[in-house]
Amino acid sequence: MPLAQGWSGLLALGLLVAAVVLAHVLVAAAGRFPAGSVLTVLIPAGLAGGYFAARGAIEGGPMEVLRDSVPRLLTAARPAPPTVDLLMPGVVFVFCVAVVAAVSLRGTRLLGPPLAAVALYASGALLTGGSADPYGLAAVGVVAIALAGWVRRSEAPAVLGAVVGLVAVVLPAGDAFEPRELVQPPIADVQVANPLPRLAAWAAAPDTELLRLRGPQHAVRLAVLSKYTGASWRAATLYGPLGAVDAPALPPGGRVEGVSVEITVGALDGTWLPGMGRTVSTSLSDALVDPDSGALVLPRGLTPGLRYTVDGILDQPTDEQLAGAGVPGGAPVEEYLELPRLPADLAEYARTSVKSATNPYEQAVALEQVVRLDRVPDAEAPTGSSYARISQFLFGAPGTNGAGEGTAEQFATAYAVLARAVGLPTRVVVGFPPVPEGPDGYRVLRGVDVTAWPEVYFQGWGWVPFDPVSGTDSGPSAAAKREVLDRLASVTASPPTPPSDLPPLLPPPHAPPPQAAAEPPSRVWVVATGIALLPVLAAAVLATLRLARRSRLRRSGATGAWRHVLDQLVVSGRTPAPHLTAPAIAATIPDPAAHTLATLADRAAFAPYPPSPAATDPWTLARRARTAVARKAPWYRRLLWPIDPRPLRHR
Structure with missing residues (x-):
């Protein structure tokens, strides 16, 4: 049972139990043959069966398939999806251990089965990082069952107590050893397209069903864009398997909500895989994740009818917590503050917009209102995320093309640029807002629903979304935002017209990067x-x-x-x-x-x-x-x- 917790669902437990039963049946059927002959035949047969089962998912010959199966399992999501290639090493291992235990029953009955149980228990502890049996109950059960065959009933309680006490004293009580640290995860360089320019195309087909989902009423994320060049947004290019990538540079907040959603793909194409929150696990074994944002990609591309599940976490800070929150500084946030050759008019506009704000949260709320004020969303407005397009969107003379009009791309980009200019770590997310549930229990997301919004990172509370299109009229913090705006008295800044000979202004400096924390000592010695x-x-x-x-x-x-x-x-x-x-x-x-x-x-x-x-x-x-x-x-x-x-x- 602890070993089966390395995979999601109940399929793994059923297959592992079946492997044990099959091993004992085969050994019993071969009772007339010497024990050595049984081991010589059944264990290679189990390895061969594992190879033929997984050869379609893992390329190479028998040795390559068997050799790579465990590293693939250790670099998969935790718990791993119950796919053939990821289940194969566990089933083959349990079968081989059960064969040895069954053969040992034909001779001495003393050490074979308990040692087999110890082997399976240790494997489950390594595969799950110790989380399969956090209180040691399964370990005590194994010891108790073994002692039941070794001592008299009257002595069993005393001996069991002595053994448990000895185990508690001898075993380390620190962090569990993590074998995944010894395996280099396969990092893939995936070139993904920026979905922002496609907002207008999706809006032009408003009734096209892109997704159908069953789950809580939260926004669905399609792509997370953090790299801004001054001309366009770019997404991360390095992705790895879930559970095997490094921790994000900016960790989740201290108040989160777990979400789970089942998604069925409709007309949506491309390699971006929709999810909800920062992805924790998914049923697709070949999905890759960006460790910093939790955004998913599927290198083989989306196909109509693709169905999968996604588990994630959402940052859910309260208004009171945000009011007292700051923003981090140093190397981890540099990417979210980059504004190459920021024009002076945009920098001055940002500073003027937040001059009455007293903390980062008030700055973020003020900018949401500034971007929204006197500007209207228009699906037919010119596209683009460059400084020139944003300046036209914010400062263009009334009546000129694109002045005061834009898609969600311009609203989100204008907010992100102004927020970065005043030192707020910001990124842009493309996805779908929450939609009501239909009579069949599904939420249908169509072309008209695709949008983009900015998110700001607050120290200790994670990424918080803002909506410069709807502003303070929507969202769980609408009342709090209106209170902030009332306190600020005036947050509207007139677009400045700086002299043309002024050099571009750079964003305000932020705190120097802190010294890198000392790398934790290797815990290989703990295993040894x-x-x-x-x-x-x-x-x-x-x-x-x-x-x-x-x-x-x-x-x-x-x-x-x-x-x-x-x-x-x-x-x-x-x-x-x-x-x-x-x-x-x-x-x-x-x-x-x-x-x-x-x-x-x-x-x-x-x-x-x-x-x-x-x-x-x-x-x-x-x-x-x-x-x-x-x-x-x-x-x-x-x-x-x-x-x-x-x-x-x-x-």
Whole structure:
């Protein structure tokens, strides 16, 4: 079960259980063959089956497919989508482990199944980064089941408590080791088109169904644009698998909401994959993500009828939190403040627009009102995001083409340029606003719904969207925005007309980049230490169990002393046949003390009257017999006598 949590849904659990059942059935069917032959046949068969199942999704020969399967799983989303190529390594591994465990049941029943359980548990912990069993309940269950076959019922609680206490002391309590840090994720250079120029084309086909979705009523993101050249917007070009890319330079805020949505593609084309919020996981295994924005791309392109699910998180700060928030400085926000050769008129207009604001949130609200005031959206207005087009949109003489008129592209770009000019980290998002749910439970997004909006990043609270097209008339913070505007008294700035010989103004300087944090020390040593401690932990547990058994036997008098001698015979490799009597077994030990002890044990167990006190202490006889047994045993067996687990099962 912990291993199955590495994949989303219940399909993985069903396949892993089926692999265990199949392995035991095949081993049982091959019961007449030697155990080595069964392992030689079934394990290669499992590897071959995994290759034939995944060869369509992973290119290459058998060795390449099997070799690359685990790195692909470690660089996939977490939890991984239940696709053939990502499920294959888990199913094959469980099958091989189950085959070894099933073969071990044909010989000794002591160590095979518990070791198989430990292998599966450790694999699940590594695959999920320790999140599959955060409180160790499954680990305690494995230990309890193993101990149930090793000790008596009366001793199980005490031994289990000792083992759990020992595990709690020995195991590290710090952050879980993350094996994904040891795998270089495949980063792809994907050239994606800027969707802003297509806003007019989508608006020209207002009734075309682009998407159909089922989920909460939030905005759907298509593309996130953060690089501004002064002439146009550009999206990121480096994308990686979900769960395998680095953390974003600007982290999510402290108050977020998880969202999940099911999307069906209609007439929408291209490589941008719609999602909701910052994407956490998706059912498409070949989708790639921009780590900074969470925007998704599908390199193979969208096709009509494509259906998938997306899980994401949305920043949801309150108005009070935004009112006291600042904006970050330094290297992480440089990309969101870039304005190459900003014209002087735009810089001065931005400064004049926020002159009454006292904090970043008030500046953002003021700019939303400034861009919106006296300007109207027009789907047939000239397109473009250059400084020239924005200046025409903001300052053009009434009646000229594009003056005071624009699509969502001009509204969002004008806001982003002015916001960056006053030091607010800003980006532009292309997507769909929330639409009401239809009678069939779906929300239908059409060409008329495609729009663009700016987002501002606030320290500690994440990305907050603004709407310069609708302004303060919409959104959950509409009342708060109107209160801000009332306090500012006047936020409208007249477009300045600077002298033509003035050089372009640069955006105000921001705080110097902080020193890079020291790289956390590698945690590979934690794995090495844990692996090194496993034999020590196992030896300590077995030694404790052996001492508990010897203490119980010492309280049993002559019969306990004789059982102690039988334990020494078992660990020396001379397990007596079950039909032999005690004196017959004693005859095989070259010391008269063994025969005397066997007679005392027989009388203690079967005499019809209490035996008279022995002249010699039974345990003194037992020690002499043990010495005689040791002389005949190889030296390497004597080294393992104190921790040999076989006496724990001997009756």
